[in-house]
Amino acid sequence: MKQLYGRFEGWKQHIGNWLVILFLVLLGTQILPNPAYATGVYEIPPLSGTWLVDKADVFSLLNAGQISGSLEKLAKDTGNEVHMVTIRRLDYGETAQTFADKLFDKWFSTEEAQAHQVVLVLDTVTNTTGIRTGAAVKDLMSDDIAKSIASETVVAPLRQGNKYNQAFSDGRDRLVAVLSGKEDPGPPKIVSKVDAESRFAKAEETKSSNATVWVIGLLIAATVIPMATYYLYVKN
CATH class of the missing domain: 3.10.310.50 (Diaminopimelate Epimerase; Chain A, domain 1)
Structure with a gap:
């Protein structure tokens, strides 16, 4: 019994480590902006x-x-x-x-x-x-x-x-x-208009939103899956 429980704990930790790695990859590639260096x-x-x-x-x-x-x-x-x-x-x-x-x-x-x-x-x-x-x-x-x-x-x-x-x-x-000494044409005239596309999410917003959903889902999975597996193991 103890041996099986130890194997289960090791398996749970192994899955958790991989989920953390996957979380960090998604966080770095989808959410965090690319580094930019200042110009002096x-x-x-x-x-x-x-x-x-x-x-x-x-x-x-x-x-x-x-x-x-x-x-x-x-x-x-x-x-x-x-x-x-x-x-x-x-x-x-x-x-x-x-x-x-x-x-x-x-x-x-x-x-x-x-x-x-x-x-x-x-x-x-x-x-x-x-x-x-x-x-x-x-x-x-x-x-x-x-x-x-x-x-x-x-x-x-x-x-x-x-x-x-x-x-x-x-x-x-x-x-x-x-x-050149000519008359100043002045600033551009700004025409106010409704942007029909503003009602729809941009590709960048959708991409970021999808990444957030994946991260939250992985965090939930990292908690729920080991608990459910352990519950079934003990019950059987």
Whole structure:
């Protein structure tokens, strides 16, 4: 009797160990987000004729080329330079605006060098932006317009599904217009509409929900199966 009971206890522990392992695998692959590393200002290379620094890797080659070409033409025609930067995650305590300020000072160390410069930064984890402009730029583009470009023009497409290429293309168009001395086209007009798809669960939500159900089911099984088996064993 004791020998059989010992075997049962060993079997129960063996099953429990496997259920715990399976639980951890599901927890790691379905529920926990993939690790992402923060980007510090020190990781951004010195500026050397670069108009677009895509550390978050969100742009298509075609769009990156078009944006760079437009900003290069703007610099040649007006002397005003715009540099766009995407990062994947901010350091703890950092914001997109403080990152933009630090990067601006890193790239342009004197007031003279800063005068005709614009640095626009986007953090793709939070989809927040920061912008910093030089003194000469402010004569054409006020701080309010600069803030509107960063927080409205660029952010609007991101609220429609992380449309990064469109976001920076729209931001580029407005920046080029204002810095070329043309009339500010203003921020995009947001049209409120009912999203019919919002009533249905997204694939990611369904996936996460299924994982949670599996985990709960496995935990219940790890408790109920050994107890039921032991009960049947004792009864027989």
